[in-house]
Amino acid sequence: MDLTFTESETAFRDELRDWLATNPPGPEPEGEDAGYNWRRDWQRKLNEGGWAGVHWPTEYGGRGASLMETAIFFEEMGKAKAPLPANVLGLLLAGPTIMIWGTPEQKERYLQPILSADEIWCQGFSEPDAGSDLAALKTRAVKDGDEWVVTGQKVWTSGAQYSKWCMLVARTDQDAPKHKGLSYFLMDMEQPGVQVVPLKQITGDPEFNELFIEEARIPDENLLGGVGNGWKVALTTLMNERAGLGFFLQVRLRQLVDELYDEAASSGMLDDPRVADALADLHIRTEILRLTAYRGLSVIEQYGQPGPEGSLVKWLWSETNQILTQLAPGIVGPDALTAGTRWSYELLRARGNTIEGGTTEILKNIIAERVLGLPRAGRNAPGRRDAGPTAVRTTAGGDS
Amino acid sequence: MRFTLSEDQQEIKRTAKDLLAARSGVAALRQHAEAGTYDDALWKELSELGWPGIAVSEEHGGQGLGLVELCVLVEELGYACAAVPFLGSALAALALEQADETEWLPRLASGEARGAFGAAGTLIPDAAGADVVVVIDREGHGTLVEGSAVEVVDAIDSTRRYGEVQDAQGEPLGDVCAALGRALVVVSAELVGVSQRTLDMSIEYVKDRKQFGVPVGTFQAVQHKAAQMLLDTEGGRSATYFAAWTADAGAHAEGGSAERLAVAAASAKAWTSDRARDTTASAIQLHGGIGFTWEADVHWFYKRAQLDAAFLGGGAEHRARISQLVAAERAGATA
Numbered sequence: 001m002d003l004t005f006t007e008s009e010t011a012f013r014d015e016l017r018d019w020l021a022t023n024p025p026g027p028e029p030e031g032e033d034a035g036y037n038w039r040r041d042w043q044r045k046l047n048e049g050g051w052a053g054v055h056w057p058t059e060y061g062g063r064g065a066s067l068m069e070t071a072i073f074f075e076e077m078g079k080a081k082a083p084l085p086a087n088v089l090g091l092l093l094a095g096p097t098i099m100i101w102g103t104p105e106q107k108e109r110y111l112q113p114i115l116s117a118d119e120i121w122c123q124g125f126s127e128p129d130a131g132s133d134l135a136a137l138k139t140r141a142v143k144d145g146d147e148w149v150v151t152g153q154k155v156w157t158s159g160a161q162y163s164k165w166c167m168l169v170a171r172t173d174q175d176a177p178k179h180k181g182l183s184y185f186l187m188d189m190e191q192p193g194v195q196v197v198p199l200k201q202i203t204g205d206p207e208f209n210e211l212f213i214e215e216a217r218i219p220d221e222n223l224l225g226g227v228g229n230g231w232k233v234a235l236t237t238l239m240n241e242r243a244g245l246g247f248f249l250q251v252r253l254r255q256l257v258d259e260l261y262d263e264a265a266s267s268g269m270l271d272d273p274r275v276a277d278a279l280a281d282l283h284i285r286t287e288i289l290r291l292t293a294y295r296g297l298s299v300i301e302q303y304g305q306p307g308p309e310g311s312l313v314k315w316l317w318s319e320t321n322q323i324l325t326q327l328a329p330g331i332v333g334p335d336a337l338t339a340g341t342r343w344s345y346e347l348l349r350a351r352g353n354t355i356e357g358g359t360t361e362i363l364k365n366i367i368a369e370r371v372l373g374l375p376r377a378g379r380n381a382p383g384r385r386d387a388g389p390t391a392v393r394t395t396a397g398g399d400s
Numbered sequence: 401m402r403f404t405l406s407e408d409q410q411e412i413k414r415t416a417k418d419l420l421a422a423r424s425g426v427a428a429l430r431q432h433a434e435a436g437t438y439d440d441a442l443w444k445e446l447s448e449l450g451w452p453g454i455a456v457s458e459e460h461g462g463q464g465l466g467l468v469e470l471c472v473l474v475e476e477l478g479y480a481c482a483a484v485p486f487l488g489s490a491l492a493a494l495a496l497e498q499a500d501e502t503e504w505l506p507r508l509a510s511g512e513a514r515g516a517f518g519a520a521g522t523l524i525p526d527a528a529g530a531d532v533v534v535v536i537d538r539e540g541h542g543t544l545v546e547g548s549a550v551e552v553v554d555a556i557d558s559t560r561r562y563g564e565v566q567d568a569q570g571e572p573l574g575d576v577c578a579a580l581g582r583a584l585v586v587v588s589a590e591l592v593g594v595s596q597r598t599l600d601m602s603i604e605y606v607k608d609r610k611q612f613g614v615p616v617g618t619f620q621a622v623q624h625k626a627a628q629m630l631l632d633t634e635g636g637r638s639a640t641y642f643a644a645w646t647a648d649a650g651a652h653a654e655g656g657s658a659e660r661l662a663v664a665a666a667s668a669k670a671w672t673s674d675r676a677r678d679t680t681a682s683a684i685q686l687h688g689g690i691g692f693t694w695e696a697d698v699h700w701f702y703k704r705a706q707l708d709a710a711f712l713g714g715g716a717e718h719r720a721r722i723s724q725l726v727a728a729e730r731a732g733a734t735a
Contacts, residue, residue: 005401280718288671309637368620
């Protein structure tokens with residue numbers, strides 16, 4: 001056991017810190033489009049510095065960072081209050097999936113524009129009737145010559161309005177068993193058959209979208225991993241959602257806990273034992289989140305597969321963020337309940353945390369079955385193996 | 401960074417687990433808990449293997465290993481709920497080592513003498529039958545008290561002998577705050593072991609027990625309770641081993657300080673005190689009616705968790721301390 005960074009990990013961190021010091025992200029601008037442009041420019045800056053594909057293999061233009069270095073990268077980004085890059089889904093999900101399943105031509109075509117943020121990606125997995133039960137999705141793709149004609153509806157598609165490409169899972173065989181009839185496509189968003197409609201959430205912001213797909217066309221060469229193999233390819237995407245983001249979120253959580261401590265100390269509320277107790281509980285939870293995430297990484301690095309602790313991070317993070325944002329109004333005061341403030345946004349946005357990327361209920365099912373080895377629940381019980389991999393998703397944002 | 405046990409530490413864990421599974425199974429546990437006796441044969445065996453002195457320095461007859469190794473052993477002893485006076489002796493040795501009071505150390509390290517450690521007026525584990533007790537006051541000062549000063553208390557946890565010291569008269573040891581911090585981590589390790597055991601027992605039970613024609617472990621209400629037990633146990637493990645490592649090596653690491661160890665130790669104890677009580681209570685619930693009977697063995701662990709949780713302060717007390725320390729650190733950082 002050694003919880004200090006190795007020499008190479010320290011060197012990696014110091015190099016990154018130096019780079020961040022000379023390339024500060026700056027403050028987030030007001031407005032959705034301005035925010036997006038800021039995040040795109042930020043990614044371009046990262047890419048010029050060789051940091052955009054930090055965990056990508058060098059052969060694909062990445063830095064080839066280890067898991068631990070990737071964690072350090074996200075921690076430092078969080079500490080520097082940098083935004084997530086505009087093409088976070090391309091970098092974390094689409095790119096790694098294409099690296100594994102793509103043909104040489106597909107890798108050649110798609111990977112570089114992901115790194116440079118020239119082509120933004122979104123994720124077309126969830127549907128109105130296929131959330132936790134992802135394999136129940138109904139969007140159909142029908143072969144027509146050397147093209148596929150796609151019709152259906154997707155939901156929770158963040159960044160769709162900025163996206164050139166969509167990771168689309170659709171049903172290509174109506175008669176095959178539910179998991180077997182799916183295929184994975186790289187769909188061009190810039191075509192008449194694809195309509196993006198903003199989906200307003202409880203915060204009032206349209207962070208997500210609905211995709212209405214009406215006879216959209218996808219050439220055969222844009223199938224990823226072959227016909228009928230969509231479930232397997234989708235699992236690759238979902239497994240990649242763990243990659244590092246948890247460390248970014250964990251740092252953000254720490255910053256918010258510290259802010260509440262400062263606020264409570266300056267207002268004198270910290271003298272109230274109930275406030276002190278609640279803040280200490282948040283401190284402990286946040287620290288345990290960080291430590292458990294590092295433990296999980298260490299186990300993967302050492303044994304090649306995750307241990308029981310790896311499945312707990314998303315659950316613990318989402319629950320803690322909700323507790324924190326509910327505590328804030330009592331410490332921050334009316335500002336935290338005033339429309340348009342940061343704390344009121346956090347309070348409302350946090351409700352999504354225990355739903356997006358795998359609900360806490362599904363997560364517990366998965367832990368019970370896969371980690372604790374309990375027998376599978378009855379056939380009709382929700383969320384057994386169908387939604388399994390969604391449980392390990394740690395991203396903030398529906399199909400984001 | 402490598403947040404996993406080293407090869408050597410894993411070897412200690414395996415050896416301890418195997419030995420205790422063979423020598424301190426539930427039958428032995430029940431026998432001693434019902435009779436209100438320690439397992440002297442097991443204690444002799446552990447002493448011959450050098451367990452009591454694992455973290456005592458070599459110059460005082462110990463093995464000179466760290467708090468992480470001590471926690472590995474204690475976690476397994478908690479897992480077995482073993483009826484041996486290990487915890488008290490180990491904690492007393494930590495305090496005596498810090499106070500540089502070396503007279504008793506070799507005998508505590510060899511298992512020849514028994515020690516205990518705790519606050520006046522509280523239930524101190526392994527105090528009854530101890531040769532010496534390190535009694536700590538509110539300022540973190542220790543007093544070395546003879547075992548004859550201990551009033552025996554029949555605690556609900558009958559797997560070990562408890563006692564109280566009302567009036568700490570004896571040899572002043574000075575500041576033992578660092579040892580107290582280490583002691584919190586060691587007790588946390590025991591609570592992690594207790595939690596892990598009741599989780600394992602519960603999983604076995606709900607896989608086997610059938611109602612409505614299916615194992616009750618197929619019910620989501622049962623599964624979700626078990627998942628919570630896992631979160632609580634693993635979270636405690638993360639906090640405990642981080643604190644143990646901080647005590648061993650953290651002083652040399654970046655930003656290492658006494659305050660950091662104090663926060664880490666208090667975090668571990670606060671979490672494990674609350675969560676081990678939850679976990680062992682859930683274990684009784686998951687065992688259903690059987691879990692409430694004397695016949696089932698879950699209650700030994702539930703009771704151990706209650707005593708350990710209260711020992712050296714529970715969740716609320718340590719959270720209060722954490723907020724003080726964190727606020728002070730932040731005031732220093734922003735000043």
